[in-house]
Amino acid sequence: MIELTGVSKIFNEGQPNAFPAVDGIDLLLPSGEVTLFTGPSGSGKTTLLTLIGCLAKPSMGRIRIDGQAVSGLPERFLTALRRTTFGFVFQKFNLIHGLSVLENVMLPAAPLGLPRQQVMRTAMEILEKLDLTRKAHARVEWLSGGEAQRTAMARALINRPRVVIADEPTANLDSRLGSAFLQIIADLRHDGHTVLISSHDPLVLHAPVVERVVTMRDGRIVERG
Amino acid sequence: MPTPWIERQAAFIDHAVRAMGRRRTHQIGLWLVYTLLVFLLASVMLFAHALRHEARLLLQDAPELVVQRLEGGRHALISETHLQILHGIRGVGTITPRLWGYYYDPVSRANYTLMTPPANPPPPGQMTIGAGVSRVSGLTSGDLFSMPGSDGIKRTLVVRDLLSAASELVSSDLILMNAADLRPLLGIPAGWYTDVALTVAQPREVNKVAEKVMQRMPDARPIQRQELLRTYHALFDWREGILLTLLGVVLLAFAILVWDKASGLSADERREIGILKAIGWQTGEVLAMKLWEGTLVSMSAFLIGYVTAYVHVFVTPAPLIGAVLKGWAVLYPEFVLTPRVEGLQVLTLFFFTVFPFIAALVIPAWKAAITDPDAVMR
Numbered sequence: 030m031i032e033l034t035g036v037s038k039i040f041n042e043g044q045p046n047a048f049p050a051v052d053g054i055d056l057l058l059p060s061g062e063v064t065l066f067t068g069p070s071g072s073g074k075t076t077l078l079t080l081i082g083c084l085a086k087p088s089m090g091r092i093r094i095d096g097q098a099v100s101g102l103p104e105r106f107l108t109a110l111r112r113t114t115f116g117f118v119f120q121k122f123n124l125i126h127g128l129s130v131l132e133n134v135m136l137p138a139a140p141l142g143l144p145r146q147q148v149m150r151t152a153m154e155i156l157e158k159l160d161l162t163r164k165a166h167a168r169v170e171w172l173s174g175g176e177a178q179r180t181a182m183a184r185a186l187i188n189r190p191r192v193v194i195a196d197e198p199t200a201n202l203d204s205r206l207g208s209a210f211l212q213i214i215a216d217l218r219h220d221g222h223t224v225l226i227s228s229h230d231p232l233v234l235h236a237p238v239v240e241r242v243v244t245m246r247d248g249r250i251v252e253r254g
Numbered sequence: 255m256p257t258p259w260i261e262r263q264a265a266f267i268d269h270a271v272r273a274m275g276r277r278r279t280h281q282i283g284l285w286l287v288y289t290l291l292v293f294l295l296a297s298v299m300l301f302a303h304a305l306r307h308e309a310r311l312l313l314q315d316a317p318e319l320v321v322q323r324l325e326g327g328r329h330a331l332i333s334e335t336h337l338q339i340l341h342g343i344r345g346v347g348t349i350t351p352r353l354w355g356y357y358y359d360p361v362s363r364a365n366y367t368l369m370t371p372p373a374n375p376p377p378p379g380q381m382t383i384g385a386g387v388s389r390v391s392g393l394t395s396g397d398l399f400s401m402p403g404s405d406g407i408k409r410t411l412v413v414r415d416l417l418s419a420a421s422e423l424v425s426s427d428l429i430l431m432n433a434a435d436l437r438p439l440l441g442i443p444a445g446w447y448t449d450v451a452l453t454v455a456q457p458r459e460v461n462k463v464a465e466k467v468m469q470r471m472p473d474a475r476p477i478q479r480q481e482l483l484r485t486y487h488a489l490f491d492w493r494e495g496i497l498l499t500l501l502g503v504v505l506l507a508f509a510i511l512v513w514d515k516a517s518g519l520s521a522d523e524r525r526e527i528g529i530l531k532a533i534g535w536q537t538g539e540v541l542a543m544k545l546w547e548g549t550l551v552s553m554s555a556f557l558i559g560y561v562t563a564y565v566h567v568f569v570t571p572a573p574l575i576g577a578v579l580k581g582w583a584v585l586y587p588e589f590v591l592t593p594r595v596e597g598l599q600v601l602t603l604f605f606f607t608v609f610p611f612i613a614a615l616v617i618p619a620w621k622a623a624i625t626d627p628d629a630v631m632r
Contacts, residue, residue, distance in 0.1 A: 076628075084532055085628035104624070105536055112534025123529045126522075127276035137533040139265035142258025184533065 031058040031081060031192070031223070036090035036100075037248075038076050050076040052248035054090070058225070060191070063218050063238050066227040068245035074227035075120075075196050077245070081225060082115045082194045083107040112137065116185030118195040122177045124169040124184070130156065130176075131165040134183045141188070148187070155183045159213065175206035182213055192223040199230045211236045263546070266539065270547040273526070285555050291508050292559025292607055293566070295501050297575050299603065300567045302494035304594045309486040311592070317350070317451035318460050320477045321467055330473070331446040339470050340450060345463045347453035353433055354448045355440035357401055362390040368440065370433045378432045380414040386426030388416050404441030411435060509610055519618045527619060531627035537620070544619040548612035556608055560600070568593045 038051040051073045058064055058081075066074040079085045080092060083099060086107075092100045099110060111117075116137075124133050134152040141148075156162050159179040164172065169180060178198065185193055195214075199207040207230065215238040217224055226233060233239065244252035274281045321340065323330045332351065340349050354369040366387055376382050383393060393399055393413050400410040417425045437444065454463050464476040519527075530540055566572055 079628040085626045105538075108531065108534060108536045111532070117532060119532075123525075123532070125526055125529060128272060132272065136269070136530070137535075139269060140262055140535055140539045142262040142265075144261060145264065188534065 030060055030093075030095055032056075032093040033058075033081070034091045034093075036077075036080060036087045036092060038073075038080055038085065039088040042088055049088075049248050051080065051087070054248075054250060056243065056250065058223065058241075060095075060223050061218070061221050062240045063214060063224040063226070064241040064243060065233060065239045066225065066243050066245060067229050067234055068251075069229065072245040073248040074245055076248075078194050078196055078225060078227050082117060082192075083111050084117075112140070112188060114191055116188065116190035116193045118178070118181045118185050118193065118198050120197040120200055122181040122201075124177060124180055126170045127168065129166050129168055130161060130172070130180045130183075133169055133180055134187055136187075137184060138187050152183070152187055155186050158216075159183050174201045174203075175209065178202060178206070178210060179213070182210075186217075190222070192225065193217055195224070195226045195228075197228055197230075198226060199228060199233055204232060207232045211238055214238050262539075263542070266543040267546045267550070270543050270550065273543075274547060274551070281551065285551055287508060288552065288555035288607070288611065289559040289562075291501075291504060292556050292603065293563045294504070294575075295498070295603055295607070296560045296563035297566050297572060298494055298498060298501065299599050300563055300595065301572050301575060302491070303596055303599060304567065304592060306487055307594045308592060310483060316479050316482065318454045318457060318479050319452040319464060319467070320449055321452060321471070322449040322475045322477065323471070323473050324475050325473065331442060331448065332450055333447075334445045336471060336474075337447075337450065340452065340467065343463065343466045343470060345455055345459050345466070347455045350451040351447035352449050352451055353436050353440075353442060355436075355442070357429070357439070359391065359401075364390050365427065366429050367427050368429050368431065368436055370436045371430050375432045376414050376430060378434045379411055381411040381429050381431040381435070382415050382417055383413055383430075384417045384425040384428040387429060401439055403439045405438065407438075409435060409439060505606070509614075519622055523619075524622050527622040528625070528627050531623060537623040540623040541616055541620055544616050545612065548615040551615075552608040552611045556604060560603070564593070564595070 033054050033056040036051060036054040036056075037049055039047055039049045041047045054077060066077060068074055076085075080087050083102075087100050090100070091098055094110070094114065099107065102110070125136065128136075131149070131152055134156065135148050138148045138151070153162065153165065156165055159182060161176065161179050161183060164176055164180075169177060172180060178201070182193075182195075185195075198210055202210060211233065214224055214226070214236075218238055226239070228234070234242065242252075242254040243250055244254070321332070323332050323336065337349060337351060340346060350372050352369075352372070354367060357366045357368050358364075359366060364387075381399070383391075388394060391399070395413055395415050397413045398410050399413060400408045402408050411431060417428060417430070431439075436442070440448075442448065452463070452467075454460050460478055460480075464478060467474050467476045527540055530543075531537070535543075566574065
């Protein structure tokens, strides 16, 4: 369960150009559900996901994950939380060029101190599920958009996170690959993951797998469904 | 079974190596400059240190006291009468009068040291030459060599044999001959000598004996072995200082290069650190990875640079720096120095090359790593 109470994020705080990207959000996100954050560009979707995913700290308000307040935790605890709780699929995938698909997928597990063979085995299992086994040793800069996105998804899953956060996951995909992505989300939902997606793609908005839609505008929630 | 700590470090090393592989042209260039710098600095330090050590070893066999005579500040000859005075000084052991001088050979344009050894001199009309003389003049056993004496008359001597190459550091420019040949060549009359070597019965009393020599022979200049050693040290320190000053400029240039190239994180490197942080790497883990990167580059450059310098100094005759440190001469001795490495010297070099490099790599990475990773999402 993720609980947000009066969460705000003000950029350039204390300066003349300060602006609230997220403004007083109260939200409850039950575990094991697929939630879509939608709204026009600049509505605060990505900022809200970075706050939930502990990639940034809120300027005000409180975030609790499974009952534990996380907003005031020092950076090293937040990093530990990111590592164990969240898996991220970034809009531009953010894969590290020069590394293979397998190496990118194994990267989040590197600091865990697990035997390399074990990590590799887990990574290969995930790649197999996502139909990427053939590309395991290809460098990521040679991948198509769909392959890169599935690689990013595999990397997000390597540490078996409870929550998967995907920011505009279909923005760089055609409708066929977009549908394939939604199938992956359905599988994650089936496996008990909580999935948070930000998107204004109608394909995602009308996908049956999406159970909850939160519509945002100007940093505020304007509709919950 | 590797522990989690070892597995973690192995993963960081693995990632560091791959990161370097992605910037291999830049890394190789930096590594080469780094290795070259360590090589040059280590060569100078090793060479100068070994020379100082060599001088100390050589002077161990030198007489404790050499007495020369001065006239009007110029080196003058010593007569039998002076020897008698020295014999009368309490504490003096043996007294060995020495005959030596210099000869400038206009053909080879080199200065040779002419000397009559105190024991077993070559027979009259013959001479034994150092390896350097042989190399420069092309002389070998059986060859004839003519030198004009102080009276203008040429004297021809036969090369009897060559001095052992093992003693080349001190014998390179040496020509040994009988006193009967040397005296007319240098214009030293019978009963006169160039200087006198003294041994002292109680080595602790060298100062005292030197004082007594000055009292009895006011025109004498006693030279102690320790003074010679200090002179050698000062000379090598000075030459080493010149080279190190020059290399200091190179070191500074290297520091700027390191700061600019290694530390100035590119947008890609900054982004990569952001990604690592976003996917769950702690700041300390990013730094551990960078630390390994710095350690791998700097330690390999340091070790290879140092080992190459060791070979350069102790296996080859240090062709790159030898001329400066040995001194300027036509007749350079060819010799192999006794290998000698001092821990403090290695640590000093390590401190001034490895630490700045690692710091230049880690500090900007740390700055990037403590920034919120949310920028990666955008």
